[in-house]
Amino acid sequence: MAKQLLKGNHAIVKGALLAGCRLYFGYPITPASEIAEGAALYFPRLGGTFLQAESEVAAINMVYGASSGGLRVMTASSSPGISLKQEGVSYAASAELPMVIVNIMRGGPGLGNIAPEQSDYNQVVKGGGHGNYKVPVLAPNSVQEMCNLTMLAFDIAEKYRTPVYILADGYIGQMMEPVEFPKPVMNLPRHDWAIYADAESKDNLIASIYLDPEELEEHNRKLQRKYAEIEKNEVRLEEFMLDDAKYVLIGYGIVSRMLKTAVEKLRNENIPIGLLRPKTLFPFPSKKIKEITQRIEKFMVIEMSNGQMIDDVRLAVEGKIPIEFYNRMGGVVPSTDEIVEQVKKQLLQGERG
Amino acid sequence: MATKILEKAKSFYDTYERNPSADKKMPHYCPGCGHGNVHKMIAEALDDFGVADKSILISPVGCSVFAYYYFDVGNIQAAHGRAPAVATGIKRAHPDSVVISYQGDGDLAAIGTAEILHAANRGENLTVFFVNNAIYGMTGGQMAPTTLVGQKTTTTPLGRQPGNEGFPIKVAELISQLEAPVYVERVSLVDNKLRAKARIAIRKAIKNQVDNLGFSLVEILSPCPSGWKLDPVDSLKWIEENMHKNFPIGVFRDLTKEVEPYKIEKVNPNSDEIINLLDISGENDLSLKSTETSDKYKNPEIKIAGFGGQGILLMGAALAQAGMFADYHVSWLPSYGPEMRGGTANCHVNVRSKEVGSPMVSLPTVLIGMNRPSLEKFENDVVPGGIIIYDSSLIDIKPKRTDIEVLAIPATKMADDIGNTRIANMLVMGAYIGYTNLLPKEAIYESLKTAIKRKRFIEINEKAVDAGYEFGKSHRK
Structure with missing residues (x-):
């Protein structure tokens, strides 16, 4: 396929669709808004869903719901919006739901500004929400990687049943570079843990509640084993x-x-x-x-x-x-x-x- | 009726294996609690409509957090207040499903107010059951958004006072004001007659979804003997005497007979169709031959600056695009956001024979200045031996530097002569290419096709590029 000169934010949208993602829930925020705008244009074209949520909190919870359904799903935001999403990410990490979350970082703290910063490293790389969890974080440095790492993010998310972040900044989101697009991923597999609204999958439960401390400890240990596995296999x-x-x-x-x-x-x-x-x-x-x-x-x-x-x-x-x-x-x-x-x-x- | 009561709905599990308690037969709710009644009505409806297999129940945070112990359907447990958002997500993923958001008063009417309002306003094809018992049961009897005026709770020890806590929220009334909801009713569980009505409402709210009619919400006034510190019988009396006054029962909205069912269209493009739909098929693969350009002009790091509205970003994008068509490595970095919408605009462009490192141009080898403030601001950043190109019909000063090349082009005047002031940017770009011979003119023409959205403007832009190119060429050093 030919190269195309494209903004980083748009490369994310096309990469996600090529990876088989057909569900997007998000809230506009500079400098990530082109992702929502691109998703609004292209997701419905491919038979998918774009929904502008009422808030960042609602958006991440819609992603939680859609991911429970076993389909590839994503959201995108920028720093203050990510702060708001943290509750949902914690739930998703515990319920082991695959999803891709894009953070086009901007200046903080507070309302800060819309210029590029890297000050979300701690809130994204170290978990960010409550509880003992971590989330794989991919850090593209070019528009080509905005596409390729987004596609990879969906694979990692499903392989380990975990949210995955794309962590970029305002410059990489806004700049244009040539991109060579890979072929679309077709025929994604069904997951045995997900709820497809059919008899075969109705015994599945998506939850993050473990009232018994020992049971919750075991769940936490399982999560830590998963993170150890990710550390072993996924360093790039x-x-x-x-x-x-x-x-x-x-x-x-x-x-x-x-x-x-x-x-x-x-x-x-x-x-x-x-x-x-x-x-x-x-x-x-x-x-x-x-x-x-x-x-x-x-x-x-x-x-x-x-x-x-x-x-x-x-x-x-x-x-x-x-x-x-x-x-x-x-x-x-x-x-x-x-x-x-x-x-x-x-x-x-x-x-x- | 008697057999109905004894016979357990099939949409319930036979035994509640997810309940960690030793007794797998009994629900976890307190004696006299209304949740059991509501659960039963829902399960029976799922049985009767034959939709349990494709049903998904969203359990909230509150006493019904463990609703998934009981319902033999797909189960998702959501964060506090977020059930309507989670329900929206899974419903959009599987539009053929039957999704039930089951919520209490704290969940729906306090922490999740935004989620319920917007799910209703979008007319999501969901069924919401709102169990209103005017108190926070699970956390031990604190005030709910629906706690009555004067009602004592652990966080309103003297009774709810409107001056401090406001008034109880009337959810059914609130939701029924929106355009999209199809059906909103408030029911009560105080006696057999009203329970029968509640049962009908619950069935209708589920049936509406099965028929793809849209958003239905049933508010259920329900007893909480533990929270109210009353026995089960007095609790029912308390609902009748106190809650019914504040929360009148009845239908608040019913468009069931009027609305058209949603149509679910399934589109599933194949690989080639996806490539076309994403606008990434390979028609622009030109690989034009490169031009002979002097070493000093190779690998330019370009800064373009001027007013917003002068087409600064477009000029940079066209230049980067042309560079890509001529097989160079390119990057384009804009100023963005509010900065872009007012006052100044600038962008950074690299056209390089090797991979572009920094896309940011802080010390340009080429400065294209389209207004005086830009020229003044960036003149001193240009590296020695670099070029400044500026619009001499707008800028009434000259660069002071003597260690650089300067190309002054009366671009705005030339643009006016051709017939449109707005093509001054393309004149300047043409002049830059003509002056340096960095790229073949065909590459610029091609880039105009991509960069300019309105096709009827392409011709005049080409004219501008030509005029600029000839100007630049005639001024070559």
């Missing part, structure tokens, strides 16, 4: 010029695009630097980071937040080597040149002076 990352690197930059999403250009610029000055980009934030590429820790001098984490992903890097590095940090907040996106300057100042201080 991109390496760039790591082989001979003495310094490694870590960043995800839009930041990783600036980092890649920064690495190229620094390599032109013969600085042995590389990039590690987590494509999955849960599961986090801790193993890879541990491994690199053995052979490099320093990491530097760059985030558009107050320093949230860096905690996961710290856990992996276990204090063995220094981790430098550079951040911007409030919707300010660090430029490549700004990052190059910070790398020189922080990572190379005294070494190349």
Whole structure:
């Protein structure tokens, strides 16, 4: 199929439909609204449902209902909307319902602004709602990945019976790049746990209530085993010029695009630097980071937040080597040149002076 | 009637295996509670209509949180107040199903007010049973939104006072004001006569859904002896003496005979149809030959800036599209949101022979300035050796930099001469391509076809590109 120049938000809609998703429930919010608008146009065209819910809370609960019916379903929002959805995500995680939730992050806290930020890392990657749960999180950094990772998200969601997040930001949602679309997924299987409104499936129960503490503990242990399995199988990352690197930059999403250009610029000055980009934030590429820790001098984490992903890097590095940090907040996106300057100042201080 | 009472509905499980209590035969409700009555009426209706297999019950939060212990149907337990949203989701997934949202007064009329109102307003083809007992039973007798004025609860120890807690919410009246609901009735469980009426209402609300007529809600005034601290007999009396006054029983809305049944259309496109319906079939695959361009103009990082309404974003998108047609790696990043709707607009475009790293252009190699503030704001960001192109008929100053190339084009004037001020953007883009020979002109023509929605404007835009191209070409260094 030919390439098409498309906004990241629209690539999500088309990716979801190609993955066989035919149900969309959501509430408009900048900078994620193009997803709802695209869904409103394309979902009914393919015989699916688009419904603009009365609230974020209603939207996630509609997704909960539709997922109980065993069909692929999604919603999308941006940071403040995700805060509102957290109740529903907790229920869905416990009831083990597959669903895809897209978060096109914007500036916070509070109403903040609509510029891109990465300050939802904690509320998305660490669970976010009440209870002992986690949710796989995929972090695209291009419009192509907005399509491909959305399709992957549906597979992971069904394989492990869990909500899955696409965590992107205003820039990746709003920007256009060429996309090459994969073939549509056809003939999705029936699930033995779901309710299809027929005799065969009517004994199924979708619930998250376990009154007996020991029973609930066992349910929690089962969830933790599932997360361990996800950590074992689903880590995805991109390496760039790591082989001979003495310094490694870590960043995800839009930041990783600036980092890649920064690495190229620094390599032109013969600085042995590389990039590690987590494509999955849960599961986090801790193993890879541990491994690199053995052979490099320093990491530097760059985030558009107050320093949230860096905690996961710290856990992996276990204090063995220094981790430098550079951040911007409030919707300010660090430029490549700004990052190059910070790398020189922080990572190379005294070494190349 | 006597046999009916003894015979257990088939839509109930034989034994309640999901109930952790040792007794798998008895329901968990207190003696004298109304839920058992309502459950029975629902189960019998499901039996009689033969729809239990395709029925799905949404259990709420409240005393009926465990309704799924009893009903031999598909069961979903929902978060507090969200049952109508969950019901909407599964009903939309399986339109042939029969979905029942079973809710109490706290669930439906307090924490879930938005969900019930909007499900009703959309006319979802659902059946809602609203059990109103004027108190929070499960959590131990706190005030409900339907608690009566003066009624004592654990959170209104002196009795509900309208000045503090407001008045009891009349749900049946409220919902019946909406356009979409088909059937709204309030019934009561106080005696055999009224219970028979309740039974008819419950059956009708389910039948309406089976017939695809739309949204039905039955509000049931129901006893809660434990919450009210009365015995079962006095509880019924209390409903009659107190609740009936506040919550008159009767039909509030009934369009059952007037409305047309919903039609459920099933569309299931095949793989090729999906590709066409998604507008992703391969007709635009051009792979045009690249042009000879000087090294200094290769891999441009372009910033385009001007007023909103000048077609700034469109110019950038057309440029990126043309770059893609000529097999370059491209990106386009707009300013967005309120910024876009007023005042200034700008976008960042990369056209590169290698993968685009940062899509953000902070230090452009090419600045296209369409108004004076943009030129002033971004002039100093342009990298040495870069280009500034600006509309000299709108901008009355000149760039001060001497370490860059400058192309001044009276674009707005030229656009007016061609016949439309709004094509100044395409003139400037044409001039940029003509000046640098970065892309084949055919690529721009193709991109106009994609970028310009109204086909009748394509020709004049092509004219603008041509005029700009010739202008740029004649000014090549």
